Amino acid sequence: MTVVQKYGGTSVGSIERLQAVAARIAHRAAQGRPMAVVVSAMGKTTDELVALAGAVSARPPRREMDMLLATGEIVSSALLAMAVRELGHGAVALTGAQAGVFTDDTFGRARIRGIDTERIQREFAAGNVVIIAGFQGASGEADFTTLGRGGSDTSAVALGAALHAQQVEIYTDVEGIYTTDPRIEPDARRLADIAAEEMLEAAAQGAGVMHPRAVELGLLYDIPIVVASSFAADGAAGTVIRKEVLMEPEDRVRTIALDRDVASLTLRQVPDRPGIAAQLFGPLADAGISVDTIVQNAGEDRLTDLTFTVSHADLEQAREVAAPLARELGAAELLHDHDLVKVSLIGTGMQSAPGYAALMFRTLSDADINIELITTSEIRITVLLRSEQGEQAVQLLHRAFALDQPVST
Amino acid sequence: MTVVQKYGGTSVGSIERLQAVAARIAHRAAQGRPMAVVVSAMGKTTDELVALAGAVSARPPRREMDMLLATGEIVSSALLAMAVRELGHGAVALTGAQAGVFTDDTFGRARIRGIDTERIQREFAAGNVVIIAGFQGASGEADFTTLGRGGSDTSAVALGAALHAQQVEIYTDVEGIYTTDPRIEPDARRLADIAAEEMLEAAAQGAGVMHPRAVELGLLYDIPIVVASSFAADGAAGTVIRKEVLMEPEDRVRTIALDRDVASLTLRQVPDRPGIAAQLFGPLADAGISVDTIVQNAGEDRLTDLTFTVSHADLEQAREVAAPLARELGAAELLHDHDLVKVSLIGTGMQSAPGYAALMFRTLSDADINIELITTSEIRITVLLRSEQGEQAVQLLHRAFALDQPVST
Numbered sequence: 001m002t003v004v005q006k007y008g009g010t011s012v013g014s015i016e017r018l019q020a021v022a023a024r025i026a027h028r029a030a031q032g033r034p035m036a037v038v039v040s041a042m043g044k045t046t047d048e049l050v051a052l053a054g055a056v057s058a059r060p061p062r063r064e065m066d067m068l069l070a071t072g073e074i075v076s077s078a079l080l081a082m083a084v085r086e087l088g089h090g091a092v093a094l095t096g097a098q099a100g101v102f103t104d105d106t107f108g109r110a111r112i113r114g115i116d117t118e119r120i121q122r123e124f125a126a127g128n129v130v131i132i133a134g135f136q137g138a139s140g141e142a143d144f145t146t147l148g149r150g151g152s153d154t155s156a157v158a159l160g161a162a163l164h165a166q167q168v169e170i171y172t173d174v175e176g177i178y179t180t181d182p183r184i185e186p187d188a189r190r191l192a193d194i195a196a197e198e199m200l201e202a203a204a205q206g207a208g209v210m211h212p213r214a215v216e217l218g219l220l221y222d223i224p225i226v227v228a229s230s231f232a233a234d235g236a237a238g239t240v241i242r243k244e245v246l247m248e249p250e251d252r253v254r255t256i257a258l259d260r261d262v263a264s265l266t267l268r269q270v271p272d273r274p275g276i277a278a279q280l281f282g283p284l285a286d287a288g289i290s291v292d293t294i295v296q297n298a299g300e301d302r303l304t305d306l307t308f309t310v311s312h313a314d315l316e317q318a319r320e321v322a323a324p325l326a327r328e329l330g331a332a333e334l335l336h337d338h339d340l341v342k343v344s345l346i347g348t349g350m351q352s353a354p355g356y357a358a359l360m361f362r363t364l365s366d367a368d369i370n371i372e373l374i375t376t377s378e379i380r381i382t383v384l385l386r387s388e389q390g391e392q393a394v395q396l397l398h399r400a401f402a403l404d405q406p407v408s409t
Numbered sequence: 410m411t412v413v414q415k416y417g418g419t420s421v422g423s424i425e426r427l428q429a430v431a432a433r434i435a436h437r438a439a440q441g442r443p444m445a446v447v448v449s450a451m452g453k454t455t456d457e458l459v460a461l462a463g464a465v466s467a468r469p470p471r472r473e474m475d476m477l478l479a480t481g482e483i484v485s486s487a488l489l490a491m492a493v494r495e496l497g498h499g500a501v502a503l504t505g506a507q508a509g510v511f512t513d514d515t516f517g518r519a520r521i522r523g524i525d526t527e528r529i530q531r532e533f534a535a536g537n538v539v540i541i542a543g544f545q546g547a548s549g550e551a552d553f554t555t556l557g558r559g560g561s562d563t564s565a566v567a568l569g570a571a572l573h574a575q576q577v578e579i580y581t582d583v584e585g586i587y588t589t590d591p592r593i594e595p596d597a598r599r600l601a602d603i604a605a606e607e608m609l610e611a612a613a614q615g616a617g618v619m620h621p622r623a624v625e626l627g628l629l630y631d632i633p634i635v636v637a638s639s640f641a642a643d644g645a646a647g648t649v650i651r652k653e654v655l656m657e658p659e660d661r662v663r664t665i666a667l668d669r670d671v672a673s674l675t676l677r678q679v680p681d682r683p684g685i686a687a688q689l690f691g692p693l694a695d696a697g698i699s700v701d702t703i704v705q706n707a708g709e710d711r712l713t714d715l716t717f718t719v720s721h722a723d724l725e726q727a728r729e730v731a732a733p734l735a736r737e738l739g740a741a742e743l744l745h746d747h748d749l750v751k752v753s754l755i756g757t758g759m760q761s762a763p764g765y766a767a768l769m770f771r772t773l774s775d776a777d778i779n780i781e782l783i784t785t786s787e788i789r790i791t792v793l794l795r796s797e798q799g800e801q802a803v804q805l806l807h808r809a810f811a812l813d814q815p816v817s818t
Contacts, residue, residue, distance in 0.1 A: 015464045015465060049484070052424070056427065056488050056492045057491040057494065060491045061490070061494055064487040064488075064491050064494075064501070064502050067483060067486075067504075068487040068488065074480050075461075075480050077476075079465050079473075082469045082473050082474075083466065085466065085473075093473050097551070098551060
């Protein structure tokens, strides 16, 4: 079975760290299985390249931007291959294009169309570990493309699928997925495994370890993803993201996510009639604004309040787009609030156990924490709170749902 | 007629300089002729990448080294294309591979097999200036290759040939080819033109402006090369390197070159018989040591002294290779000397005018400068001198041959 690993930018953030990663790779490769390793750009390289482009152009052309950014991963893959060979094991570095990663031509956020593994297989046959520049592919024109956010994770999972790997190992600077962010709650525990659907919700709700896109791809191709630390001892456990988690009871809270990048807009007292949402959210989408939570509260006299959340970066533009629409729709006023956080309980089967929502609301109410807004999905309950109460809420909920306790099996 | 330009690393050594180059390009492109621009890596980028590789591996694999180094020119070409577009003119950046530069697979010093200009022509048709990463190409395996020393100049001249350009413009940090190095002789004058053969000799004898390889390619394809400063006003003259220089008298000294990177080895009193040279220089070539001047002086009693010069970097290894051979050949001793310089007078038709050699030797002798060794070619007289007398010799010869005087026509 082919081994597929991915190392993030922090894991190769210096020559010393890159050499430590090379040692892990050489050690694993010595076990004799074919091995493909996806690597991100070293440390802050990508940010530095973005800054260079920004110094030259206010709006850099996307094609050349991708060409520029792709060099970061080419450098780290070439150096990592050198470091592995220095340890006596055969290794070659491949760009995304050389590794057969073909994408569409939407520069900056290309989607993988397919992977031709011919070259990789040939290098395996020659006894080489294949080090692949992550985050990138080639368009039909043989131009560099980049995959956008979460790109290297996506490269790794896609390669895992194409190479029929048993699992994809994602090495990063944390030891796995936790019951909540350990920087907020010191009693947070690492989860041995988590369902992909849960991970998707957690990622969407602000848990930054894995990009949802890579998790989705793992789900689609049914490949388990192991998230572990590149700094921990070799073979340390990490967290397995699987299609289904069978070994543990499903009806419990798995993790609590805190998303600080939340701003809300509210159209107050809109006359309630069909098509309001389309009239509002069409133009927002056209402006490239990603709308997160949407809540519409039916009010008195067929007047309704419509609230939605966006990232802080999109707030100003969202207000510009929404203001004339609010007038057209007859809203009494357009309010906005950027001093908010989202706290989400995530766990499979929560909806079928209504006691969870009740315990969540009671815990917050007992601590005089006011809930601004509530949304739920099948495996998630999210509340919008004032920013300054976010961390306290996470800590209280972590205890209330006994996430600091080992799981009884 | 297509315009082909090349800008060196110093010319794009900072964002400000790169923007100044972009302004020159946009100004020229506005005249409406198709335009291809070859660019080197910014400033010290290549040295930094070499240092990174050196930190990872004592002997970095050549294939990955080329992959690593190629990123330097990809970065500068992407940024330069962005900067040109920022000025309102269409521009795309292409890697060597995308520009159709195909090479053999001798990594580190690949030779160009051919250039498929289809993509470049397509970008011309779309109204784009094409910015091409210099110094690089693609092997048959679609691996990055680099062209070795003088690589970007070679890229530019090869593209000039493939695109049927009228001339190739090489922009660098000097204003052209001079009668000698202006840092040594303040009265040195810029030459309006120089014959390619003269330029080849000058480059081989230490005049660092152009690599001989690019000059040879220009000669082979009969494309004039204009060397000019990227810092001078747009349209400043520079020096034209042509196949033949017809407009000036041919029988005069054109330029004086000083080469400081000279060490000599001498096999003293070798019994003179056929095959000595082969026995000595075969193993040196096999060891990758580039031998420059070779002089064999027939001595008394069928014993001969054999002297050759190498670069300082190669001296130690040359001694190691030569020592056992000297014993085999029966030499009395193996001497070496690294405290030498070469001073060369270069000019077409010098051999047919023996007065030049006489004037050279008299000038040096009048100043008590001892000549260690003399070699000549059809268009060159070279003397080996003690290091400390090199600059004085250049200054005296510059005056003796009236190179500080405007040419009378």
